[in-house]
Amino acid sequence: MATVEEVKVNLAASVDQTQRALQTLRGVADSFDEALTRLRLTAIGTAHPSIVDAISQLEQARLRIDEAQSLATSAISSADTYRMIV
Numbered sequence: 220m221a222t223v224e225e226v227k228v229n230l231a232a233s234v235d236q237t238q239r240a241l242q243t244l245r246g247v248a249d250s251f252d253e254a255l256t257r258l259r260l261t262a263i264g265t266a267h268p269s270i271v272d273a274i275s276q277l278e279q280a281r282l283r284i285d286e287a288q289s290l291a292t293s294a295i296s297s298a299d300t301y302r303m304i305v
């Protein structure tokens with residue numbers, strides 16, 4: 220069984236790794252935003268179902284990134300709370 224200090228160290232490492240993942244997700248979100256902007260500009264003047272579908276799917280992907288960021292942030296908060304209790 221792990222000692223209290225080992226638990227705290229592992230929690231801190233997990234939080235740190237999650238924060239690094241969040242930084243990566245921010246970069247991914249920015250890339251999706253740029254791709255969406257380009258796609259929307261390209262689609263001006265057309266309502267072809269394929270391009271409308273592409274925009275919709277990319278918007279959904281972007282929303283999932285937002286959801287992942289929110290969940291990861293909540294996980295960090297919960298882990299930090301537990302670390303304070305231990």
